[in-house]
Structures are given as structure tokens and as C-alpha cells.
Amino acid sequence: MIARARARGITSIITNGLNPSDNEAVRALAARVPEVRPAFGLYPVDAVLTEMEAMGCDYARDCPPFSGEEGVQWVRDHASEAFAIGEIGLDGYWVPEALWERQEELFRSLVEIAIEADKALIVHTRKRERRALEILLEMGAERVVWHCFGGRLKLARAIAERGHWLSIPANARRNEAFRRMLETLPRERILLETDCPYLGPVPKERNEPANVDHTAAFAAELWGEPPEEVERILAGNYEAVFGEAP
Numbered sequence: 001m002i003a004r005a006r007a008r009g010i011t012s013i014i015t016n017g018l019n020p021s022d023n024e025a026v027r028a029l030a031a032r033v034p035e036v037r038p039a040f041g042l043y044p045v046d047a048v049l050t051e052m053e054a055m056g057c058d059y060a061r062d063c064p065p066f067s068g069e070e071g072v073q074w075v076r077d078h079a080s081e082a083f084a085i086g087e088i089g090l091d092g093y094w095v096p097e098a099l100w101e102r103q104e105e106l107f108r109s110l111v112e113i114a115i116e117a118d119k120a121l122i123v124h125t126r127k128r129e130r131r132a133l134e135i136l137l138e139m140g141a142e143r144v145v146w147h148c149f150g151g152r153l154k155l156a157r158a159i160a161e162r163g164h165w166l167s168i169p170a171n172a173r174r175n176e177a178f179r180r181m182l183e184t185l186p187r188e189r190i191l192l193e194t195d196c197p198y199l200g201p202v203p204k205e206r207n208e209p210a211n212v213d214h215t216a217a218f219a220a221e222l223w224g225e226p227p228e229e230v231e232r233i234l235a236g237n238y239e240a241v242f243g244e245a246p
Contacts, residue, residue, distance in 0.1 A: 002033055005209040011035060012238070012246040013209045014193075016087045016122060016147075018043035020074040021063045027081065037083035037242075039122055042071040044091035047106045048099045059094055068106045076113050084242065085114035086122025087147060090135075093126040100128070104135065111139050120241050122147050129155055137162060143241050148195045149181070156181055160189040165241050167191040169199040170211040173218045182215075183222045187233050191241070192216060 005013060015030070016039040017023030023040045030038035045052070045059060047068045052059055075085060088110045090103055114121045120143040125132040129151035136144055144164040149156055156166055166185060170193075172178040182190065192215045194200070200207030201214045220230045238246045 001208050001210075002035065005035065008210040008213045010209050010212055012037055014039050014084060014122070017041050018087060019046040019049075019061075019063050019071055020066050023074055023078065027078070030083075038081070039084040039086045040075050040078055040082045041086040041088045041122065042068070042075060042106065042110060043087055044089045044103060044107070044124060044126075045094045047071060047088075048095055048103050051099050051102065052095065055096065055098070057094075057096065068102070072106055072109045072113070075110060079113050079117040079119060082117070082119055083244075084120040084122050084145075085110060085117070086120075086145070087124040088121065089123045089125035090128035090132045091124075091126045092128040104131075107132070108135060108139065111136065111141050115139065115141060119143075120145060120243070124148065126150055133159060133162070136164075143243075145191060145241055147193060148199070150177075153177065153180055153184070156185060160185050163189075165189050165191050165237060167193040168215060169193055169195045170201050170207055170215050171199040172215050173201060174203070175199075179218075179222075182219055187223065188237060188240075190219075190234070191237055192219075192234060 013035045014037045015026045017026040026038045030036040050067055121141055122145045124147050146159055146166045148169050149166050168178050168182050172182050192212045194207045194209055194211050196207045198207055201211055216230055220227045235246050
């Protein structure tokens with residue numbers, strides 16, 4: 001997989017942890033693979049997984065048990081090693097409303113860690129995008145990437161207007177919402193991603209980092225720009241949010 005990414009010119013693969021055991025695996029992978037940039041996070045569902053299990057919610061996650069406080073503390077203890085803090089966010093799809101306040105509390109703690117450590121944030125939010133934006137603006141978070149944004153295009157534009165970035169997955173050519181975002185959002189606020197192993201350019205086919213170049217080629221078509229110009233724009237966006245050239 002890494003060899004295929006290298007062959008397609010991919011030089012930076014941001015890999016996100018979802019919980020303490022995931023974060024440890026990401027940390028170990030980054031130590032072995034030069035292209036991997038480790039992002040340490042606490043997925044919005046994992047953050048309240050203990051409480052959800054106690055309520056009898058049906059959500060499968062194969063990881064050692066941990067509390068939300070333990071998840072936050074792991075990120076705090078290793079924030080200086082992180083390339084970014086993520087994935088973090090709010091989830092109103094899997095998580096029952098009774099746990100939203102608890103989820104917000106942990107989200108705020110993670111945003112605070114990122115701000116204090118001067119790290120970019122990678123946000124995964126489902127069905128609670130507007131509330132997540134309110135919290136991020138209230139707390140003064142500026143270097144924010146909205147990964148695989150599933151909200152309305154109008155809200156995506158509002159997010160871009162507030163100086164955050166939105167990351168487009170590799171299925172943009174066949175997904176109307178992502179195509180419209182790629183087509184109409186300010187180009188200086190766009191990044192590309194894969195969301196591996198999901199959302200590949202071919203339905204039901206396992207996604208991987210090399211597929212980013214499919215989306216870059218599609219952007220060149222939509223923007224009417226040569227591939228080299230698209231590369232230049234996206235590389236500049238990446239450096240603006242993460243503070244490092246890709």
C-alpha cells in the first residue's frame with residue numbers, strides 16, 4: 001500500500017487514531033514509515049463508548065475498555081509527539097442525545113489540548129456539525145480540518161468563510177455532495193483525503209492513500225486547471241493548516 005502511494009507521488013499520509021489502542025498503533029506505524037504523520041485522537045463515539053455500552057446501545061468496536069477521561073489523558077500525554085489532534089468531534093447519529101453533553105465535555109478538552117500544543121485539529125462530526133462549529137469558534141480554534149464533511153453545502157461554505165479547511169474524500173467523482181464542495185468551495189480551503197478503507201473511487205473497493213491522485217485529477221477537470229496548478233494549490237493549503245510542506 002505504501003509502495004503504491006509512493007508510486008503515485010503521495011508524500012504525506014496523515015493517519016488518525018480513534019482511541020488509546022489505535023493511537024498506540026498509529027504511533028508505532030509512524031516510527032516505521034516516513035510518509036506517515038501521526039494524528040492522535042478520540043473518535044466521538046469511542047469517547048462515550050463505555051456509557052453507550054452501559055445503556056445497551058448496539059455499536060461494535062473491538063478495542064480494550066477505557067473511559068473518556070483515559071482517552072483524553074492519552075492524547076494530552078502524547079500531544080507533543082502528534083502531527084495533529086484527531087479524529088475528534090461530535091456524533092449525533094450513533095450517540096444518543098442523553099450523552100451529548102458528556103460528548104461535548106470531552107470534545108472541549110481535546111480542542112483545548114490542541115490549542116495549547118499548537119496542533120491542527122482533524123474533526124469528524126456527524127449530524128452535529130453546526131454545534132461542533134459553535135464550540136470551535138467559541139474556543140478560538142483556527143487550524144481546523146473538517147474531515148469527510150457530511151453536512152449541508154451552505155454550512156460547508158460558512159465553515160470555509162470562518163477560515164477552516166474541508167477535506168474531500170476519494171469518491172468525489174461519484175458523490176454529488178463532495179463534487180459540489182470541490183467545485184464551489186474556495187480553493188484555498190480545500191484538502192484531499194481518502195478516509196481509508198472507505199469511500200474509494202470504485203464502489204465496494206478497498207480505499208487507500210494512492211487514490212488521492214484520482215481526486216486531484218478530478219479537481220483539475222472541475223477547476224479547468226493543469227494538474228501542476230492543482231498540486232500547488234493543495235500543497236499550499238496543507239502547509240497553511242499543518243505548518244509543514246507535504
